[in-house]
Amino acid sequence: MSETWLIIGGWVTAGLTIFLFSFLYKDNPFFKVAEHLYLGAGMGWLFQVSVANVWIPKIWEPVSKGELLVIIPSILGLSLLTQFIPRISWISRYGFTFIMGYGSGLAIPAGLSTDFLSQVGGTIKPFSQLASMSPLAIFNSLLVAGGVICVLFYFFFSVEHKGHLKKVSNVGIYFLMVYFGAAFGNTVMARFSLLYGRFDDIYTYSGAKYFYASQLILLAMVVYFIAHWLMNKGKSGSPEEAAAD
Amino acid sequence: MFKEQLQKFFKIDRRWIFLLLAIVLFAPIIKPIGLPNKTIAEATQRVYDNIDKLPAGSFVLFSLDYDPSTRPELHPMATALLRHAFSKNLRVGVVTYIAGSTGLIEDIFAKVPKEYNKVDGVDYVIFPYMPNILATITQMSSDLYGIYSKDRNGADIRTMPVLKGVKSYKDMSFIVCVTGTAILDYWVAYVGDKYSVPVAGGVTAISQPGYGPYLQTNQLKGLIGGMKGAAEYESLIKQPGKGTSGIDALNLAHLLVLALILISNLILLYVKYF
Numbered sequence: 001m002s003e004t005w006l007i008i009g010g011w012v013t014a015g016l017t018i019f020l021f022s023f024l025y026k027d028n029p030f031f032k033v034a035e036h037l038y039l040g041a042g043m044g045w046l047f048q049v050s051v052a053n054v055w056i057p058k059i060w061e062p063v064s065k066g067e068l069l070v071i072i073p074s075i076l077g078l079s080l081l082t083q084f085i086p087r088i089s090w091i092s093r094y095g096f097t098f099i100m101g102y103g104s105g106l107a108i109p110a111g112l113s114t115d116f117l118s119q120v121g122g123t124i125k126p127f128s129q130l131a132s133m134s135p136l137a138i139f140n141s142l143l144v145a146g147g148v149i150c151v152l153f154y155f156f157f158s159v160e161h162k163g164h165l166k167k168v169s170n171v172g173i174y175f176l177m178v179y180f181g182a183a184f185g186n187t188v189m190a191r192f193s194l195l196y197g198r199f200d201d202i203y204t205y206s207g208a209k210y211f212y213a214s215q216l217i218l219l220a221m222v223v224y225f226i227a228h229w230l231m232n233k234g235k236s237g238s239p240e241e242a243a244a245d
Numbered sequence: 246m247f248k249e250q251l252q253k254f255f256k257i258d259r260r261w262i263f264l265l266l267a268i269v270l271f272a273p274i275i276k277p278i279g280l281p282n283k284t285i286a287e288a289t290q291r292v293y294d295n296i297d298k299l300p301a302g303s304f305v306l307f308s309l310d311y312d313p314s315t316r317p318e319l320h321p322m323a324t325a326l327l328r329h330a331f332s333k334n335l336r337v338g339v340v341t342y343i344a345g346s347t348g349l350i351e352d353i354f355a356k357v358p359k360e361y362n363k364v365d366g367v368d369y370v371i372f373p374y375m376p377n378i379l380a381t382i383t384q385m386s387s388d389l390y391g392i393y394s395k396d397r398n399g400a401d402i403r404t405m406p407v408l409k410g411v412k413s414y415k416d417m418s419f420i421v422c423v424t425g426t427a428i429l430d431y432w433v434a435y436v437g438d439k440y441s442v443p444v445a446g447g448v449t450a451i452s453q454p455g456y457g458p459y460l461q462t463n464q465l466k467g468l469i470g471g472m473k474g475a476a477e478y479e480s481l482i483k484q485p486g487k488g489t490s491g492i493d494a495l496n497l498a499h500l501l502v503l504a505l506i507l508i509s510n511l512i513l514l515y516v517k518y519f
Contacts (some may be wrong), residue, residue, distance in 0.1 A: 024263050042345070049374050050376065053375070099382065102380075106379055106383065110435055113434070113439075122458065122461055122462030131470070183451070188451035188502060189472070190449050193317050195270055195455060197318075199267070203274045205301060225250055
């Protein structure tokens with residue numbers, strides 16, 4: 001890739017990032033442009049990858065070589081598009097029937113084995129090895145098993161939660177809270193990581209190599225907001241702004 | 246009067262908090278502080294150990310399924326994993342089931358193989374993007390070449406030295422899926438459990454707690470979680486990268502959040518009880 005294209009890429013990356021972040025201050029046309037570009041570019045990328053990596057090698061080339069069997073799944077796939085034409089939308093049922101049957105056949109046994117039997121086994125198995133386990137490992141196994149039972153009781157609605165049952169289900173709530181806390185903490189960390197990634201890019205494109213793309217775009221945005229504020233000074237704001245005030 | 250002043254804190258324009266957070270995250274990028282990343286999670290260590298113990302020449306399949314939206318967390322992770330694999334002289338295959346991944350995969354392979362003098366087709370192969378992961382990974386269990394006949398550049402893969410003796414999962418030594426989606430679940434359920442192939446993962450911090458049960462039952466042979474996990478892996482292979490440099494920013498941002506929570510609660514307690 002030539003140096004010029006790298007610089008143009010840097011300006012586009014820094015610009016779109018700053019345009020999107022500008023929404024944190026207030027809605028503006030630059031944000032709208034970036035938002036629509038994101039959707040359009042994403043769809044365009046997906047389309048070209050699908051054509052180049054799926055349509056051509058999986059359908060066009062085999063049919064060109066006389067391998068006509070691929071026409072059957074292709075027709076089933078195309079039948080889904082009849083959903084958009086109400087008069088013949090019934091044809092899409094053939095495609096959906098295949099997807100449902102194929103998907104269920106794959107998902108049900110695998111789901112039962114991986115997410116049910118293996119998990120039940122994983123909770124019980126340590127109790128067959130207690131003699132060889134350290135005290136901490138035994139405590140850990142008891143905690144996991146106890147947590148599973150308590151949480152299951154919390155989601156068991158066929159008996160009224162009162163007396164001892166209520167206490168057990170209440171303990172289940174605490175286990176759930178611990179999970180939610182861990183999940184929320186990790187979510188915060190993940191969001192900060194993503195934000196860091198964007199800032200890192202903005203910093204990269206702020207160098208002389210990219211002709212100070214980040215600073216100039218940021219400055220332009222500030223000028224726009226000041227000009228917009230000056231031009232609208234005294235005028236009543238939008239309903240959203242009025243509500244915010 | 247003082248209480249009224251304190252209560253103003255709860256009505257602060259949230260944009261000030263955004264600005265504060267931006268400063269806290271941006272400052273260490275401009276001037277790194279070098280806060281250490283001293284702990285290595287057991288799950289990350291397990292991924293490292295599993296790859297490290299593989300004999301040279303073993304075939305490892307990487308499923309790199311992330312797009313630019315999760316790049317800051319997953320790209321450093323994938324880069325570190327591939328560096329480790331190449332440093333151990335493992336044969337590497339790369340598949341992807343996310344259309345947006347292809348550019349990011351090219352980005353890694355434009356620089357990492359050169360560091361270890363690895364050659365496309367001889368030491369590694371990048372398969373083209375495929376939709377419908379379930380159909381693809383199911384077919385790969387019996388015949389890899391039934392679903393992939395060419396690499397991402399259109400070259401015939403049957404004659405490639407990197408794939409010599411590799412026909413299905415039973416010829417693969419390890420599978421690592423780096424993803425911000427549920428694709429790791431598919432690898433565990435449809436490949437790891439079904440064909441007894443060791444599967445490990447690299448996921449975003451958001452998804453990380455959900456994979457605890459698979460780690461406990463050893464259905465997952467290890468897990469790298471978020472940018473912290475990426476930094477841990479970079480420490481293990483002794484090659485600091487973007488994950489390690491992000492730790493400063495993450496630590497400071499977490500301190501800010503803790504400070505805000507603490508201050509809010511202290512003010513609330515004071516206003517309510519004093």
